[in-house]
Every structure is written in C-alpha cells, then in structure tokens.
Amino acid sequence: GAGVSQSPRYKVAKRGQDVALRCDPISGHVSLFWYQQALGQGPEFLTYFQNEAQLDKSGLPSDRFFAERPEGSVSTLKIQRTQQEDSAVYLCASSLVTGQATDTQYFGPGTRLTVL
Amino acid sequence: GQQVMQIPQYQHVQEGEDFTTYCNSSTTLSNIQWYKQRPGGHPVFLIQLVKSGEVKKQKRLTFQFGEAKKNSSLHITATQTTDVGTYFCVTGNQFYFGTGTSLTVIP
Numbered sequence: 001g002a003g004v005s006q007s008p009r010y011k012v013a014k015r016g017q018d019v020a021l022r023c024d025p026i027s028g029h030v031s032l033f034w035y036q037q038a039l040g041q042g043p044e045f046l047t048y049f050q051n052e053a054q055l056d057k058s059g060l061p062s063d064r065f066f067a068e069r070p071e072g073s074v075s076t077l078k079i080q081r082t083q084q085e086d087s088a089v090y091l092c093a094s095s096l097v098t099g100q101a102t103d104t105q106y107f108g109p110g111t112r113l114t115v116l
Numbered sequence: 117g118q119q120v121m122q123i124p125q126y127q128h129v130q131e132g133e134d135f136t137t138y139c140n141s142s143t144t145l146s147n148i149q150w151y152k153q154r155p156g157g158h159p160v161f162l163i164q165l166v167k168s169g170e171v172k173k174q175k176r177l178t179f180q181f182g183e184a185k186k187n188s189s190l191h192i193t194a195t196q197t198t199d200v201g202t203y204f205c206v207t208g209n210q211f212y213f214g215t216g217t218s219l220t221v222i223p
Binding site: 091093 | 149160166204211212213
C-alpha cells in the first residue's frame, strides 16, 4: 500500500466499553509497532510484532490491552473496559525489516480515542 | 527503560532565526534517530546517526551525534514556518521517544 493506514481515525467510547483499533501496515513490512501518545507527550511504546509473532508487549499498560497480528499483516489493538486515562492517540508504525533500532519506522495517522 | 531527555521542551523563534534542540541519554546509545511531528500529524523520520561524532546535513538541518554517543543535537539554520512541529530523538530497539522539543516559528 501507499502508506500505513489506521481505522477508525476517531473513536469515542463510554467508560467500560471495549474498543478495537485497526492498523494496515505497508505491504511487505515485517515489523509492526503500536504506540500510545497522550496529549502534549511523545509516543510511548506499547508492543511490537515481527510478522505474526508478538515479540515484545512490555509497554502494554494493563491486561485490558491486547494486540494481535494473526496473519502477519493487519494488526488490531483491543482495549477492554476502557477508562478515561486510556484517552490518547494510538499510533501504528511499520518497518521493512526486523524491528532493529536502525530501522526506519513509517507511522500511520493514528486513532484518537476519547473515553467519556 | 532508557531515559532520554530533550531540551528545551518548547522554543519560540522569529522566522529566520536559528534553532537547536538537544537530546541527552544516561546510557551509551548504539544509534539515534530523529523524527518530526507536525501539529495534528504523525511522526516522520528525518535521519539516523550511528557513528561517534557523526554529523549529517539535510539542507538547513544539521544533525550531530556526540563523541561518547550519549547525546545528539539538531540545528536548524534560518527557520521557516514550515519547520513548525515537535522534534523527537528516538533510541533503542523499542524506539524510545525523547520528551520532544516543540518549535513555534513566528512569521
């Protein structure tokens, strides 16, 4: 594809609802990352996939957060029982190779989640 | 996790003035990347530095990696309104983003 796409672009949820955020990486990119960016802050790492394998999920803030990439392409970030502190922009990024520090990451436009 | 601090947090400059942001780490870095995020946008890759003392230039932007590989800087000469945004240094396999420097350019 032309770039990383994410959907929806905006999501409003009532506290306690579950949400699912989708990321379509650049075709052929091996690595996929999820970040959480609170207002006025830098992106914070959540989790990383290499193909379908979730190699690092150390950044997920609680067990309410779950991510998957079952076929090594599209990824979904799911947040259960949303809380107000989950309100943020969720960014997805992909890179061509194996997610090493020297890779270039290509970011999607993000999903802005607002929890009321 | 790695502690990467950027200074200043905010910078307002008149158009045409120079601008510098500094990134400081408590540990030695294998490499460092710089990204720019426009207001309302997403981070966009600018450059990567790997070697000790490395200096790279992109038009009006000059990037430097410290000799000890614990700090880096981004210098913009003669800022333009198109330079507005937040500049992040990024390190590590988990792509730790620095705290960022938000640049405002006053026309």
